[in-house]
Amino acid sequence: MVWQIGRTTVHIGVWFWVSLSLLLIFDRSGTGALSLAAILIHECGHLAVMALMRAPPRRVSFRAFGILLDTDQLRSLSYRQEALVLLAGPAANLLTAALALLCGGKALWFAAVNLIIGLFHLLPFAALDGGSLLALLLRRQSPSGRGERIADLVSLLLLIPVFLLSILLCLSGKVNFSLPLILSVAILGSIQKTTA
Numbered sequence: 001m002v003w004q005i006g007r008t009t010v011h012i013g014v015w016f017w018v019s020l021s022l023l024l025i026f027d028r029s030g031t032g033a034l035s036l037a038a039i040l041i042h043e044c045g046h047l048a049v050m051a052l053m054r055a056p057p058r059r060v061s062f063r064a065f066g067i068l069l070d071t072d073q074l075r076s077l078s079y080r081q082e083a084l085v086l087l088a089g090p091a092a093n094l095l096t097a098a099l100a101l102l103c104g105g106k107a108l109w110f111a112a113v114n115l116i117i118g119l120f121h122l123l124p125f126a127a128l129d130g131g132s133l134l135a136l137l138l139r140r141q142s143p144s145g146r147g148e149r150i151a152d153l154v155s156l157l158l159l160i161p162v163f164l165l166s167i168l169l170c171l172s173g174k175v176n177f178s179l180p181l182i183l184s185v186a187i188l189g190s191i192q193k194t195t196a
Helices: 013-025 031-052 072-076 079-105 108-122 129-141 146-173 180-195
Strands: 002-005 010-012 059-063 066-068
Touching: 013 031, 013 059, 031 066, 031 072, 031 079, 072 079, 079 108, 079 129, 129 146, 146 180
Parallel strands: 010 059
Antiparallel strands: 002 010, 059 066
16 A cells, blocks of 8 residues: 655555554554554654654655654754654653653553653664664764764664573563564664674
8 A cells, every 4th residue: 555645655565454453453451552552653753853854754664563764864954953853753752651641540551651662762773763863973973884884783782682681581471472573673684784
């Protein structure tokens, strides 16, 4: 499914629909739906600031494991503007978490989900906003391209112990298999980026 909104192409892949269907069928707790809402809030934060900076993404892709914004347009922005765009997603989650906390009651679970997603995206892993911020800072210090390679390597080196810890937690029964699975996908993406 593809359509055009202004200068942005929106693509919703079949695997997004499959994963969404499975999530809604098998998630009895409702956490999956709350997570999806929090992810949409996160991406809308990025999109809102990109629109304010007049740098809309060329493509928005809804995939099986998330939403991907084509952020090549950010290269035309200043470092400060690019940092604001990268921080906008986590900021939207943290603001939503604060508002949900004020509401109390059943909104507390939504606050927790937004808090986790907002903080998670600030981690310095290559595929996350924190990793992109680290690459931006290092790119500013080393414009020759070494900054991004260093950021990718730092990301990979940080991911490996976190992944091993998640395996231990999974084996001890403290977390389910989804955390090591997500981290293994992140590691593979990071390896692919560092060897490219």
